[in-house]
Amino acid sequence: MLLLGALLAALPVVLSYPSAYNSINCIGDKILPTPTYGLSGANFSVCATINIKAPITVVSNAILDVNNYKNWNTFVYNATPPADVKTAADIKVGQSIVFNSRGIPAGATSVGTDIVTFVQRPYFAAWKNIENEAFIGHSEHCFLFAACADGSTQFTHWQTQYGLNAGVIYGLKPDFQRAYEVEANDLKKYAEKK
Numbered sequence: 573m574l575l576l577g578a579l580l581a582a583l584p585v586v587l588s589y590p591s592a593y594n595s596i597n598c599i600g601d602k603i604l605p606t607p608t609y610g611l612s613g614a615n616f617s618v619c620a621t622i623n624i625k626a627p628i629t630v631v632s633n634a635i636l637d638v639n640n641y642k643n644w645n646t647f648v649y650n651a652t653p654p655a656d657v658k659t660a661a662d663i664k665v666g667q668s669i670v671f672n673s674r675g676i677p678a679g680a681t682s683v684g685t686d687i688v689t690f691v692q693r694p695y696f697a698a699w700k701n702i703e704n705e706a707f708i709g710h711s712e713h714c715f716l717f718a719a720c721a722d723g724s725t726q727f728t729h730w731q732t733q734y735g736l737n738a739g740v741i742y743g744l745k746p747d748f749q750r751a752y753e754v755e756a757n758d759l760k761k762y763a764e765k766k
């Protein structure tokens with residue numbers, strides 16, 4: 573039994589994202605749920621969306637191929653996944669990825685380690701950040717990819733900040749929002765050239 577317990581504990585629990593998320597959009601300044609935390613204790617969300625004239629798999633793989641961010645993403649200008657992650661296909665729930673970002677606040681760079689929480693190719697992926705919970709609360713990023721009838725892809729990326737201390741960085745919300753829009757535009761430029 574001990575062995576079985578240890579085995580079960582080592583297996584990541586792979587859950588599906590709620591299908592209602594397929595209709596999430598960035599219209600209005602609203603708090604958006606994430607699959608790990610829902611709306612409980614949410615302080616604010618930022619959300620960016622863009623139509624990309626590229627197939628859903630191209631757009632989705634661009635987000636999952638974190639080793640390649642350095643070649644197109646000016647917001648998250650570098651990412652370091654575990655050493656065995658070589659391509660988009662290697663991203664799995666439970667992995668820790670170190671992200672280097674620029675622009676929150678303007679002119680500053682920061683580094684954070686997120687944990688992959690959902691990967692449902694090519695429709696949805698999410699990662700959460702819990703490393704500075706005592707100071708800024710916790711958060712989750714969601715990436716939604718929707719195939720449009722004309723072969724293009726609607727990309728929607730949101731983050732919600734949660735917890736008693738989330739309000740500490742509420743003042744940075746406009747910086748987060750601007751950075752998310754920069755990234756969506758970068759992704760469009762990159763995916764449409766592929």
Ligand SMILES: *[C@@H]1O[C@H](CO)[C@@H](O)[C@H](O)[C@H]1NC(C)=O
Binds near residue numbers: 615616738739740742
């Ligand atoms: C988020 O935090 C800020 C700063 O503490 C506060 O003013 C605001 O009311 C909070 N929003 C929500 C929805 O809790």
